[in-house]
Amino acid sequence: MSLVSQIFSCQRCGVCCQGDTTISLNEGDRQRMARALVMPESEACKKFWRTTGSTVQMKTVESHCIFYEQGCKVHEARPWRCAQWPLHPAILTDENNFLTIANSCPGINKNISYRQFCEILQEILKKVNFSC
Ligand code: SF4
Ligand code: SF4
Numbered sequence: 001m002s003l004v005s006q007i008f009s010c011q012r013c014g015v016c017c018q019g020d021t022t023i024s025l026n027e028g029d030r031q032r033m034a035r036a037l038v039m040p041e042s043e044a045c046k047k048f049w050r051t052t053g054s055t056v057q058m059k060t061v062e063s064h065c066i067f068y069e070q071g072c073k074v075h076e077a078r079p080w081r082c083a084q085w086p087l088h089p090a091i092l093t094d095e096n097n098f099l100t101i102a103n104s105c106p107g108i109n110k111n112i113s114y115r116q117f118c119e120i121l122q123e124i125l126k127k128v129n130f131s132c
Pocket of ligand 1: 105
């Protein structure tokens with residue numbers, strides 16, 4: 001059993017892709033996504049992203065991310081923050097963060113203690129750099 005699967009198993013409920021706001025894309029996210037969509041960034045921007053000042057996010061359609069359709073249509077090139085979810089490092093600093101995330105994501109393993117969860121998450125975060 002992998003470390004990740006000890007604390008998280010995605011139920012593909014789509015909850016994290018719902019809402020009228022989406023997470024922001026950094027430069028690496030934009031380059032990777034445009035490559036996966038096989039189009040220049042300018043075209044991807046026009047079709048799929050919305051820009052507010054210096055913040056670039058995916059557009060939303062009917063209150064979900066434009067890429068959500070019974071799963072993520074750009075899964076392999078999704079933004080790093082999407083790839084990181086729900087294993088956010090803020091879980092390690094405050095149990096309330098853990099409870100908030102655990103209550104919104106049914107994939108979180110709630111059958112182990114907060115301490116055990118953090119021990120495993122720490123190991124995962126040492127090995128995986130989600131921000132690249
Ligand atoms: S909310 Fe959690 S279980 Fe549901 S799709 Fe998102 S990561 Fe997977
Ligand atoms: S890019 Fe994919 S994983 Fe991220 S919010 Fe949109 S549909 Fe969900």
